[in-house]
Amino acid sequence: MTVLGVDCGGTNIKMALVKNNGDIAERALEPVNFRRPAARAIADIAGRILKFKSRMGLSRIPKIGMGIAGEVDSARGLVRFSPNLGWKNVPLKALLAKKLKSSIHIENDANCAAWGAFCLDSKRDCNNLICLTLGTGVGGGIILNKKLYTGSTGSAGEIGHMTIQHDGRRCGCGNRGCLESLVGAWGLIQTAKEGLRRGRAPILKKMLKEEKLSPKLIEAAARKNEPFSKKIWADAGECLGAALSNLANIFNPDRVVLCGGVSKAGSLLLKPALQALQMRAFETPVKAMKVTVSKYDEKLGVVGAALLTLE
Amino acid sequence: MTVLGVDCGGTNIKMALVKNNGDIAERALEPVNFRRPAARAIADIAGRILKFKSRMGLSRIPKIGMGIAGEVDSARGLVRFSPNLGWKNVPLKALLAKKLKSSIHIENDANCAAWGAFCLDSKRDCNNLICLTLGTGVGGGIILNKKLYTGSTGSAGEIGHMTIQHDGRRCGCGNRGCLESLVGAWGLIQTAKEGLRRGRAPILKKMLKEEKLSPKLIEAAARKNEPFSKKIWADAGECLGAALSNLANIFNPDRVVLCGGVSKAGSLLLKPALQALQMRAFETPVKAMKVTVSKYDEKLGVVGAALLTLE
Numbered sequence: 001m002t003v004l005g006v007d008c009g010g011t012n013i014k015m016a017l018v019k020n021n022g023d024i025a026e027r028a029l030e031p032v033n034f035r036r037p038a039a040r041a042i043a044d045i046a047g048r049i050l051k052f053k054s055r056m057g058l059s060r061i062p063k064i065g066m067g068i069a070g071e072v073d074s075a076r077g078l079v080r081f082s083p084n085l086g087w088k089n090v091p092l093k094a095l096l097a098k099k100l101k102s103s104i105h106i107e108n109d110a111n112c113a114a115w116g117a118f119c120l121d122s123k124r125d126c127n128n129l130i131c132l133t134l135g136t137g138v139g140g141g142i143i144l145n146k147k148l149y150t151g152s153t154g155s156a157g158e159i160g161h162m163t164i165q166h167d168g169r170r171c172g173c174g175n176r177g178c179l180e181s182l183v184g185a186w187g188l189i190q191t192a193k194e195g196l197r198r199g200r201a202p203i204l205k206k207m208l209k210e211e212k213l214s215p216k217l218i219e220a221a222a223r224k225n226e227p228f229s230k231k232i233w234a235d236a237g238e239c240l241g242a243a244l245s246n247l248a249n250i251f252n253p254d255r256v257v258l259c260g261g262v263s264k265a266g267s268l269l270l271k272p273a274l275q276a277l278q279m280r281a282f283e284t285p286v287k288a289m290k291v292t293v294s295k296y297d298e299k300l301g302v303v304g305a306a307l308l309t310l311e
Numbered sequence: 312m313t314v315l316g317v318d319c320g321g322t323n324i325k326m327a328l329v330k331n332n333g334d335i336a337e338r339a340l341e342p343v344n345f346r347r348p349a350a351r352a353i354a355d356i357a358g359r360i361l362k363f364k365s366r367m368g369l370s371r372i373p374k375i376g377m378g379i380a381g382e383v384d385s386a387r388g389l390v391r392f393s394p395n396l397g398w399k400n401v402p403l404k405a406l407l408a409k410k411l412k413s414s415i416h417i418e419n420d421a422n423c424a425a426w427g428a429f430c431l432d433s434k435r436d437c438n439n440l441i442c443l444t445l446g447t448g449v450g451g452g453i454i455l456n457k458k459l460y461t462g463s464t465g466s467a468g469e470i471g472h473m474t475i476q477h478d479g480r481r482c483g484c485g486n487r488g489c490l491e492s493l494v495g496a497w498g499l500i501q502t503a504k505e506g507l508r509r510g511r512a513p514i515l516k517k518m519l520k521e522e523k524l525s526p527k528l529i530e531a532a533a534r535k536n537e538p539f540s541k542k543i544w545a546d547a548g549e550c551l552g553a554a555l556s557n558l559a560n561i562f563n564p565d566r567v568v569l570c571g572g573v574s575k576a577g578s579l580l581l582k583p584a585l586q587a588l589q590m591r592a593f594e595t596p597v598k599a600m601k602v603t604v605s606k607y608d609e610k611l612g613v614v615g616a617a618l619l620t621l622e
Contacts, residue, residue, distance in 0.1 A: 151563025
């Protein structure tokens with residue numbers, strides 16, 4: 001049995017025919033313009049899915065599992081609020097179902113990634129897993145007792161908006177000192193901009209002539225031994241470590257899986273993070289908790305979205 | 312059916328015969344000296360339980376549920392580490408079973424309080440509940456999908472050791488900026504001492520001639536309108552609010568129950584806490600989450616310990 005997994009990004013959708021063991025049979029990436037009324041964007045998504053179906057020579061559309069950034073009410077098929085897509089209270093499931101004759105399940109994208117990480121890598125030896133998606137923002141998904149935990153009204157898992165510095169930097173969500181504001185790509189770029197303004201990042205400044213500012217560029221400057229850029233990663237790692245320590249003390253999970261672009265900075269981020277985790281958290285949960293960077297990063301969301309429909 | 316609930320404090324044990332609806336038939340408080348080798352303290356506990364049994368005219372000792380401060384491995388009946396009692400790797404269940412012919416279940420005391428809060432007050436209309444015990448330290452217990460969540464190795468729920476100020480004050484656990492160090496009685500007293508040293512708390516200073524420094528005394532000084540003492544509560548409330556916001560965003564629970572001595576400060580603590588929660592957390596989980604101060608404070612631990620044996 002195969003399921004169609006769909007991962008809605010900000011400018012495109014990722015589609016994949018996913019077997020129930022998590023293998024991908026076929027995949028595609030299609031552009032979708034979300035900067036227009038939701039109904040029109042959704043009609044476009046439906047069209048892309050129909051196109052994918054005919055290209056694959058399928059007689060009918062399989063079951064669909066779809067991941068969306070933002071607050072999703074899965075039970076009612078509603079996207080309550082997605083700042084990324086500019087949606088508020090959009091009945092995504094109903095609008096899609098009108099266009100496609102198929103069973104559809106929608107879920108928050110970080111929850112999908114968590115389920116993907118659990119199914120692809122951890123199902124056998126793991127009961128409790130937390131996934132952190134370190135991208136422009138920071139998302140989270142929580143698997144407890146081998147089930148996705150979504151809370152009382154479906155919005156649990158917003159680990160990126162955990163306060164770890166209660167008088168800290170203002171976050172996009174309105175709060176101060178959120179993990180996301182300190183470790184997300186947006187936060188890293190803000191810190192770099194402050195350093196550039198104060199003339200503290202000459203190597204990074206030089207590199208900006210050829211490429212625009214990104215975590216990847218800050219990483220490159222750090223690898224060229226620029227102290228300020230190295231400190232950005234050390235500080236971000238320390239903050240990530242405080243967050244990991246909170247997860248250890250609160251959830252005592254078997255595993256924390258990191259994914260997303262920022263997680264690619266490797267030891268620049270992970271070394272200070274794991275040091276802070278050791279220093280901060282209780283001994284028993286730290287010993288029990290494996291922290292890994294996912295090797296399946298690109299497909300976690302789409303595979304998880306698909307496999308959640310089988311639950 | 313009645314169960315014997317036992318709550319081990321630092322200087323005494325609380326015992327109660329608990330019916331399966333949570334009602335208490337009989338209760339007793341007995342002093343126990345924990346400042347000696349664990350085996351001797353446990354022999355004393357067993358003696359107090361036997362005395363309680365004969366005083367109640369029971370033919371045999373009922374099933375026992377026991378709550379202990381510290382890290383408890385319930386499955387193995389082991390107290391891994393209890394700084395309060397000075398215990399490390401104490402096989403409490405086995406040592407007690409030698410003295411008492413009864414089935415015994417041991418659990419972390421804040422987990423017991425959470426289960427007590429759930430059973431006494433919340434079972435009908437609540438799936439997910441978090442309990443915070445605001446005493447000398449800050450403990451936590453997590454009920455998810457109507458079950459106590461204890462994590463992969465039994466040490467989940469240490470919400471008091473959630474970092475909310477990553478460069479903050481050193482906590483007893485070795486970490487910095489833990490909720491406990493900012494909102495626990497010990498933390499409040501430290502802040503008051505700093506103010507007293509700097510001559511900023513004249514009303515509190517005067518009150519110290521008649522009573523020793525405690526959250527209750529800081530509360531009294533605040534109610535006499537001393538600005539510094541009022542600020543202690545406002546700051547503690549703000550920190551508690553940041554923690555509540557983390558719980559809302561991460562767990563999206565139906566309810567958070569506060570208990571313990573510090574929770575008795577009422578609106579001095581709760582008003583700024585609820586304001587911070589509103590400001591910081593996402594809208595949907597805040598709307599779904601009821602924050603209450605338990606009216607059953609004194610019996611939560613002993614009732615929860617007893618009723619957990621029936622799970």
